[in-house]
Amino acid sequence: MEKIYKYIDEHVTPQGEALDWVEKQTHIRTNHARMLSGALQGELMRILVQISGAKRILELGTFTGYSAICLATHLPADGHLDTLELNDELEDLILEGFERAGLSDRISLHIGDCKETLLRMQSEDRAYDIVYIDANKREYCEYYDLVFDMVRPGGLILADNVLWDGKVCQDPLPQDKQTLGIARFNDMVSADPRVESVILPLRDGLNVIRKKQPGA
Numbered sequence: 001m002e003k004i005y006k007y008i009d010e011h012v013t014p015q016g017e018a019l020d021w022v023e024k025q026t027h028i029r030t031n032h033a034r035m036l037s038g039a040l041q042g043e044l045m046r047i048l049v050q051i052s053g054a055k056r057i058l059e060l061g062t063f064t065g066y067s068a069i070c071l072a073t074h075l076p077a078d079g080h081l082d083t084l085e086l087n088d089e090l091e092d093l094i095l096e097g098f099e100r101a102g103l104s105d106r107i108s109l110h111i112g113d114c115k116e117t118l119l120r121m122q123s124e125d126r127a128y129d130i131v132y133i134d135a136n137k138r139e140y141c142e143y144y145d146l147v148f149d150m151v152r153p154g155g156l157i158l159a160d161n162v163l164w165d166g167k168v169c170q171d172p173l174p175q176d177k178q179t180l181g182i183a184r185f186n187d188m189v190s191a192d193p194r195v196e197s198v199i200l201p202l203r204d205g206l207n208v209i210r211k212k213q214p215g216a
Contacts, residue, residue, distance in 0.1 A: 012040050012043050015042060018097060021100055022064055022065055022066045022069065022100075026064045035063050036063070037160070040203065041067075041202055041203055044206075045067065045071050045158070048158070050074045054129035055075065055076060055078060056079065056126075056127060056128045056129050057131070057132070058083075058084075058128045059071060059131075060084050060131070060132065060134060060135040060143055062083040063134070065094040068098070068107055069097060069101045069107075072101075072106050075106055080106055081106060081108070082110060083107060084117050085110070086111070115143070119146070121150065122146065128147075128150055128151055130151075131147045131150070132158045133157065137161060140159060140182060141188055144157070153214055154210070154213055156211070158207070159207040162185070163201065164179055165204065195211055197209040
């Protein structure tokens with residue numbers, strides 16, 4: 001499999017100077033570079049934005065801004081992305097990355113607790129074409145419930161890390177809170193008649209969830 005992934009990585013569209021910078025700075029300035037989405041998943045997200053015609057995107061979990069740049073790159077001139085991040089120590093790195101990508105005017109960074117920010121956004125009647133979930137794995141089910149009504153019919157919810165290093169497939173299932181949270185989320189989505197979904201075995205697993213049109 002390593003040879004296959006190496007081959008795939010060699011044939012994906014280059015990520016560009018701004019993302020190269022974010023990736024390098026993430027390795028230098030954080031201890032969690034493994035959390036980066038990477039060029040392969042990043043290009044998939046860029047393509048999904050293009051083919052869906054998305055104008056409004058919400059991201060839960062900015063980290064160093066790599067995935068936000070990928071999601072915002074192909075937004076139309078009147079498009080916008082809101083991205084939520086808990087760790088205020090990453091703010092300067094994130095904002096510089098957005099500036100280098102020429103996307104500062106299309107991305108708003110919201111620092112604070114994810115669920116509290118979502119509750120405030122609900123009261124503002126915000127609506128989104130795509131929601132990307134990559135925050136606290138223990139709380140994926142709560143995030144799903146909070147964002148669902150904010151996603152337009154036909155819109156997408158993308159959830160990262162849903163294979164969780166293969167732990168969700170282990171028998172017996174590990175009882176740590178992260179694994180339990182992800183497993184519960186996957187079961188919740190697969191049983192939800194309001195959506196159709198597919199888990200892609202890309203990196204650590206990406207669940208692509210489409211909210212059905214009314215009456216579908």
